[in-house]
Amino acid sequence: MTSAFVSSPYVAPSNSLRRLMINVIIGLVPGTIAYAWFFGPGILINIAFAVILAVAIEAAVLRLRNKPIKPHITDFSAVVAAWLFALCLPMQSPWWLIAVGIGFTMIVGKHLYGGLGFNPFNPAMVGYVVLLISFPREMTTWYLPVDVGDEVLGLSDSIAYLFGLVDPQRWDGLSSATPLDQFKTGLGQNLTVSEIRQSPLFGNIGGVGWEWIAGGWLVGGLWLLITRTIRWQIPVAVLASMSALAIIFYLIAPETTVPPLFHLFSGGIMIGAFFIATDPVTAATTDRGRIYYGILIGFLVYVIRTWGGYPDGVAFAVLLANMSVPLIDYYTQPRVYGDE
Amino acid sequence: MSTSLHRFKLHDFHGGMQLEGHKAASLTQALQRASLPDQLFLPLRQHIGEANRPLVECGQRVLRGQVIADSLSPISAPIHASSSGTVRDIAMYPIPHPSGKPDHCIIIDLDGKDEAIQQQERNLDKLTAPELIDLIGRAGVVGLGGAAFPTSAKLSRARNYGIQTLIINGAECEPYITCDDILMQTYSDEMIKGAGYLQRIFNPTKILIAIEDDKPRAIEAISHALATGPLENTILVAIPTLYPSGGEKQLVKRLTGKEIPQGQLAFDIGILSHNVGTCVAITRAIELDEALISRIVTVSGNGIRHPGNWETRLGTPVDHLIKLAGGYQLDRHDSQHLVMGGPMMGFSLPSGRVPIVKASNNILVMQQQTTPPRPGYHDECIRCGKCAEVCPAHLLPQQLYWQARAQAYEHIEKYNLFDCIECGCCSVVCPSQIPLVQYYRAAKSEIRAAKQAQFKSDRSRARFEFRQKRLLLKKQLDEERRRIKREALQKKRPQVEAADGTIDPVQAALERVKAKKQALDIKPQNTTNLTAEQQLKIEQTDARREAVRQ
Numbered sequence: 037m038t039s040a041f042v043s044s045p046y047v048a049p050s051n052s053l054r055r056l057m058i059n060v061i062i063g064l065v066p067g068t069i070a071y072a073w074f075f076g077p078g079i080l081i082n083i084a085f086a087v088i089l090a091v092a093i094e095a096a097v098l099r100l101r102n103k104p105i106k107p108h109i110t111d112f113s114a115v116v117a118a119w120l121f122a123l124c125l126p127m128q129s130p131w132w133l134i135a136v137g138i139g140f141t142m143i144v145g146k147h148l149y150g151g152l153g154f155n156p157f158n159p160a161m162v163g164y165v166v167l168l169i170s171f172p173r174e175m176t177t178w179y180l181p182v183d184v185g186d187e188v189l190g191l192s193d194s195i196a197y198l199f200g201l202v203d204p205q206r207w208d209g210l211s212s213a214t215p216l217d218q219f220k221t222g223l224g225q226n227l228t229v230s231e232i233r234q235s236p237l238f239g240n241i242g243g244v245g246w247e248w249i250a251g252g253w254l255v256g257g258l259w260l261l262i263t264r265t266i267r268w269q270i271p272v273a274v275l276a277s278m279s280a281l282a283i284i285f286y287l288i289a290p291e292t293t294v295p296p297l298f299h300l301f302s303g304g305i306m307i308g309a310f311f312i313a314t315d316p317v318t319a320a321t322t323d324r325g326r327i328y329y330g331i332l333i334g335f336l337v338y339v340i341r342t343w344g345g346y347p348d349g350v351a352f353a354v355l356l357a358n359m360s361v362p363l364i365d366y367y368t369q370p371r372v373y374g375d376e
Numbered sequence: 377m378s379t380s381l382h383r384f385k386l387h388d389f390h391g392g393m394q395l396e397g398h399k400a401a402s403l404t405q406a407l408q409r410a411s412l413p414d415q416l417f418l419p420l421r422q423h424i425g426e427a428n429r430p431l432v433e434c435g436q437r438v439l440r441g442q443v444i445a446d447s448l449s450p451i452s453a454p455i456h457a458s459s460s461g462t463v464r465d466i467a468m469y470p471i472p473h474p475s476g477k478p479d480h481c482i483i484i485d486l487d488g489k490d491e492a493i494q495q496q497e498r499n500l501d502k503l504t505a506p507e508l509i510d511l512i513g514r515a516g517v518v519g520l521g522g523a524a525f526p527t528s529a530k531l532s533r534a535r536n537y538g539i540q541t542l543i544i545n546g547a548e549c550e551p552y553i554t555c556d557d558i559l560m561q562t563y564s565d566e567m568i569k570g571a572g573y574l575q576r577i578f579n580p581t582k583i584l585i586a587i588e589d590d591k592p593r594a595i596e597a598i599s600h601a602l603a604t605g606p607l608e609n610t611i612l613v614a615i616p617t618l619y620p621s622g623g624e625k626q627l628v629k630r631l632t633g634k635e636i637p638q639g640q641l642a643f644d645i646g647i648l649s650h651n652v653g654t655c656v657a658i659t660r661a662i663e664l665d666e667a668l669i670s671r672i673v674t675v676s677g678n679g680i681r682h683p684g685n686w687e688t689r690l691g692t693p694v695d696h697l698i699k700l701a702g703g704y705q706l707d708r709h710d711s712q713h714l715v716m717g718g719p720m721m722g723f724s725l726p727s728g729r730v731p732i733v734k735a736s737n738n739i740l741v742m743q744q745q746t747t748p749p750r751p752g753y754h755d756e757c758i759r760c761g762k763c764a765e766v767c768p769a770h771l772l773p774q775q776l777y778w779q780a781r782a783q784a785y786e787h788i789e790k791y792n793l794f795d796c797i798e799c800g801c802c803s804v805v806c807p808s809q810i811p812l813v814q815y816y817r818a819a820k821s822e823i824r825a826a827k828q829a830q831f832k833s834d835r836s837r838a839r840f841e842f843r844q845k846r847l848l849l850k851k852q853l854d855e856e857r858r859r860i861k862r863e864a865l866q867k868k869r870p871q872v873e874a875a876d877g878t879i880d881p882v883q884a885a886l887e888r889v890k891a892k893k894q895a896l897d898i899k900p901q902n903t904t905n906l907t908a909e910q911q912l913k914i915e916q917t918d919a920r921r922e923a924v925r926q
Contacts, residue, residue, distance in 0.1 A: 043474070043724070043811070043813065043814050043817060044717075044721055044800055044813070045719060045720045045721070045800030045803050046713070046715055046719040046720075046722070046740070047395065047551070047720060047800070047804050049803075049806060049807075049809045050804055050805055051762065051807035052807050052809065053758065053807045053808055055807065056758075056807050107753065151756070152755070152756055153755075153756030153758050153759070154756065267761070267765075316758045316760040317758045319759070321759040321760075321761045321764070321775070322761070322772060365775070369772060369791070370390075370764070370771075370772065372638065372769060372770050372792045373389075373390065373625060373629070373635055373638075373768070373769045373770050373795060374635045374637050374639075374795070375637075375638050375792075376637060376638075
């Protein structure tokens with residue numbers, strides 16, 4: 037009568053993968069709403085398209101690999117990866133750009149390594165970086181937020197745009213570089229911080245709209261911390277190390293350096309700190325290791341933003357830190373009970 | 377006592393979990409005495425250590441408290457008949473063991489008279505420490521917290537160390553189990569007396585009685601007993617309810633802030649700890665000359681009608697207790713899951729036929745549909761580290777799992793697999809619902825088996841090499857002997873004569889060397905001594921080759 041039972045403990049598990057992933061999805065909601073508010077509902081279309089595609093690809097690959105499809109699909113890990121990926125892309129991305137990126141995310145980033153739990157690199161960042169390197173033009177122009185441009189794309193326009201049903205040139209006047217990009221270009225042209233901030237793109241802290249979106253990620257991140265979906269070490273280390281560098285350089289040359297608060301509320305640092313760097317599969321797994329891992333990411337983000345060839349550096353920073361995870365984990369093992 | 381209860385400084389141990397206690401159900405009724413069953417099944421080994429040998433024969437009448445099996449090994453505890461009756465058989469019978477394998481048991485048909493053997497009068501004040509330990513040993517007392525290590529062996533060993541702190545462990549941190557709780561409520565005086573005897577043996581500087589703070593009635597009872605029958609230098613400590621604070625390592629850390637060093641015992645840092653139930657058994661052994669023939673067993677879980685605690689004779693079948701507890705909630709027999717011990721560290725029972733033994737603190741009856749659905753499938757580890765957060769040994773269970781899965785056993789030891797106490801916390805919190813502890817148990821037994829095999833093969837190799845050496849030596853000796861013999865013969869043989877009839881010593885020597893060389897040069901060849909036919913064939917082949925070449 038008991039041969040079917042495994043050994044103890046015989047206590048119902050208190051967590052599930054699905055619960056964790058749903059928590060992450062809930063955490064993404066405030067920032068996503070802010071995004072749609074300032075840049076139009078097109079982002080929701082992109083997310084939906086990416087998610088459907090990712091789940092379909094996941095199901096197909098699982099079938100090819102002779103793995104059970106339902107339990108893997110319903111852990112919602114593909115949904116989270118696709119959602120994060122869609123948030124990284126410019127809003128006026130054509131469908132094929134998203135498809136190529138999701139393909140890389142799911143097939144190369146995740147399943148070629150063995151699926152969830154075995155991938156050394158953050159799958160969404162793999163897909164994103166492939167696009168960033170292969171299609172630099174498509175990946176660096178963004179719409180103006182609602183208060184700055186004349187209009188934002190409505191729902192039907194967004195769908196039409198996504199699938200190339202309209203001439204994209206029609207909206208060329210609405211797009212520009214991101215505030216982070218503008219800052220970089222401006223500083224390169226020897227403009228001062230205050231001169232650059234004259235541009236209507238800039239809000240009180242970061243860029244118009246962008247600062248609210250970053251605030252949304254922060255709120256979602258706090259939700260993840262409260263629900264213990266993630267631990268504090270990685271986000272705190274990422275934000276603290278980047279801020280520390282930003283503060284040091286800002287104090288040295290305040291007129292020719294991006295202000296620290298602008299750094300915190302621009303680009304991908306906030307979503308990166310709470311949602312991307314904290315991907316448990318690819319992050320360091322020891323408490324101490326997570327701090328080093330976070331510090332490394334924050335450091336790399338600042339270095340790439342300030343001296344690198346890209347306006348933002350979260351994706352590269354995360355991938356580089358992913359590579360160092362085995363080393364970090366090996367040297368940060370905790371002291372075992374009774375070990376002297 | 378109550379003031380020290382608040383003032384005592386506690387320390388934190390890493391990890392642990394707050395689990396649902398489920399303890400109230402079995403505490404609704406007072407401790408009861410379980411009725412005698414018709415038959416007792418007493419396994420020969422109910423402790424850690426050497427198995428006992430039976431001292432009785434089939435058909436022999438035995439009395440309550442009579443020794444029926446014993447061993448000469450220092451790490452063992454004798455078995456006594458728990459009631460009077462006739463030995464029916466000594467045979468293999470299902471016993472409660474994680475392996476599920478049966479073992480030798482003495483089966484006694486009870487006569488219901490419960491006749492006891494003659495008890496001896498003792499002058500308690502005059503007993504020396506070794507005499508006290510001897511009495512405890514002869515009563516078959518083992519650690520009743522679950523490990524069942526022979527108490528006398530532990531005490532004799534501890535006497536080689538300076539024991540400064542005596543810990544009486546009444547934490548009882550596993551869910552459902554309340555046998556220690558009710559024991560402290562019911563037998564508080566005997567428990568304090570038992571602690572007193574340990575104090576007499578070791579003379580420690582302090583005694584700490586630790587009880588988890590979810591047992592207010594036990595705390596009150598012990599506090600009352602300490603007030604009426606005081607024990608010197610004793611502090612009653614209410615510790616926070618946090619699984620597994622009853623584990624020896626965790627309790628030592630909680631109470632003293634010290635850690636038992638890896639690979640050492642609590643003695644090494646001057647600490648001796650005993651379970652509260654063991655203290656009661658010690659008192660009974662010394663004062664009443666009463667052997668360990670019964671223990672308190674909790675019967676609980678959502679599959680039983682009337683949970684409670686029963687003072688049960690050892691050897692009583694679990695089914696008998698189930699009946700006393702009102703039977704199963706569900707009528708269908710196969711819808712029950714029986715566990716001996718708690719839900720975190722207990723093990724499944726093959727059936728209700730197995731007997732209660734010295735280590736049986738709890739019978740957990742669970743309805744099958746409420747046990748976690750754990751089919752063969754589980755998600756993969758996502759390295760979230762929740763397991764590391766709760767691990768009381770401060771291990772990295774996620775890394776252990778990774779190595780165990782890859783069967784990288786030389787690496788897994790570097791991650792301190794053998795410091796795992798199998799408390800089960802990691803398995804419970806794992807979001808991928810991986811039965812982690814099961815992987816560690818498997819890895820541990822694999823490594824133990826490999827070490828055993830290694831030991832065996834090392835020994836075999838050593839034996840083989842010794843044999844080779846011996847044979848070589850024998851050969852050399854034989855050769856030496858033959859040489860001496862040969863030389864002796866050669867001297868007698870007529871020497872090579874020259875043409876002139878005289879012996880040329882130079883020529884003779886040369887001949888000998890030549891012969892020796894020839895002997896050495898001879899190599900077996902398959903081209904010598906060929907028949908004419910073979911020779912012909914070879915020549916034909918050579919000719920053919922030559923033709924081809926041209």
